[in-house]
Amino acid sequence: xxxxxxxxxxxxxxxxxxxxxxxxxxxxxxxxxxxxxxxxxxxxxxxxxxxxxxxxxxxxxxxxxxxxxxxxxxxxxxxxxxxxxxxxxxxxxxxxxxxxxxxxxxxxxxxxxxxxx
Amino acid sequence: xxxxxxxxxxxxxxxxxxxxxxxxxxxxxxxxxxxxxxxxxxxxxxxxxxxxxxxxxxxxxxxxxxxxxxxxxxxxxxxxxxxxxxxxxxxxxxxxxxxxxxxxxxxxxxxxx
Numbered sequence: 506x507x508x509x510x511x512x513x514x515x516x517x518x519x520x521x522x523x524x525x526x527x528x529x530x531x532x533x534x535x536x537x538x539x540x541x542x543x544x545x546x547x548x549x550x551x552x553x554x555x556x557x558x559x560x561x562x563x564x565x566x567x568x569x570x571x572x573x574x575x576x577x578x579x580x581x582x583x584x585x586x587x588x589x590x591x592x593x594x595x596x597x598x599x600x601x602x603x604x605x606x607x608x609x610x611x612x613x614x615x616x617x618x619x620x621x622x
Numbered sequence: 623x624x625x626x627x628x629x630x631x632x633x634x635x636x637x638x639x640x641x642x643x644x645x646x647x648x649x650x651x652x653x654x655x656x657x658x659x660x661x662x663x664x665x666x667x668x669x670x671x672x673x674x675x676x677x678x679x680x681x682x683x684x685x686x687x688x689x690x691x692x693x694x695x696x697x698x699x700x701x702x703x704x705x706x707x708x709x710x711x712x713x714x715x716x717x718x719x720x721x722x723x724x725x726x727x728x729x730x731x732x733x734x735x
Contacts, residue, residue: 506668539723548712548725549666598665609716610656611723613666 507603508532511614518589519622526584526617528599534579535601539611540572543596555582589621624648626715628726636734637705643698643729645713654716655696656723657687661709669711672696683707708733 508531518524528538536557541549553574554562561574571593573585586593596618600611629644647653654673658666670681677689687698696713713726 509665511665546728548728551722554722596663600666609654610668610671612668613658615665616663618663 506610507535507601507612509599509601509612509614511597511599511617513617514615515618515620517620517622520590521588523585523587524589524619526586526597526599526619528582528584528601528614530580530601533601533603535582535603536579537602538576538582539600539602540574540582540584541598541600543598543616545596549598552584586619589619591621594619594621624650624715624717624724626713626724626726628711628713628729630729631727632730632732634732634734635703638702640701641699641703641707641731643711643713643731645696645698645726647694647696647713647715649694650717652718655687655689656714656716657681657685657696657698658712658714659683659709660712660728666712669698703731703733705733705735707731 510529512527538555540552542552543549551564552567555574555576557576557579563569576582596616598616600613602609602611625648627646635641656671657669659669660666669685670679672679672689680686685700711729714723716723
C-alpha cells in the first residue's frame with residue numbers, strides 16, 4: 506500500500522480566515538491525489554482531483570475559488586479553504602492513487618478536522 | 623447512473639458472532655470493488671479489494687468478501703468479530719481504470735460484549 510499523511514490533523518479558525526491543509530504521499534510519487542469532504546455520519550464526497558503540474562478538476566457544485574488546490578510536487582497536494590465560514594466545518598480527507606498493474610487503488614490520509622467559529 | 627448501495631446503515635452484533643455487511647453495485651462490464659474501514663476521527667483504511675481473478679477475496683483483520691457478478695454484490699464477512707471491529711465500513715467501486723471511487727453510504731458496525 507501507500508502511506509499518506511495530512512497536516513494538521515485538527516484546526517480551529519475564525520470565520521473569514523483561510524486555512525491550508527497538506528496531504529503528503531510518504532513512500533511513493535503520486536501524480537494524482539483526491540480531496541474528499543465528509544460530514545458527520547455521512548459518506549465521503551469527492552471534491553476534486555488534484556493533478557501534479559496542472560489544474561485540479563473540481564466536482565460539480567464545488568467552488569474552485571473557495572477550495573484552492575495546489576499539487577506542486579509528486580508528494581504534496583494542498584487544499585486551502587479561503588474565507589472560511591462555519592458551514593465549511595467538516596472532516597477533509599485526501600487520498601493518493603497507486604497503480605498496480607491494470608488497476609488502481611486509492612489510499613487515504615488520516616483526515617483533517619476543520620472547525621470554523 | 624453508477625452507484626453503490628450498502629443496505630444496512632447500522633449492524634449491531636455480539637462479540638464472537640459472525641457478521642455480513644451487504645453491498646450492491648450497479649452493473650457494468652468492468653468494475654473494481656473495495657471495502658474500507660474508518661475508525662472514529664480517522665481516515666479510511668483499505669480492508670480488501672477485488673480487481674479480477676478469484677471471486678473470494680481475503681483481506682486484513684480476518685475479513686473476506688465475495689464478488690458475485692450475477693447478483694451485483696460484494697458482501698463483506700467475518701466469521702467472528704471482536705470489539706475492536708467496531709467502526710464504519712464503506713464499500714466503494716471504480717468503474718474504469720483511473721475512474722473515480724463511488725462510495726456507498728456506509729455501515730456502522732457495533733460489536734457488543
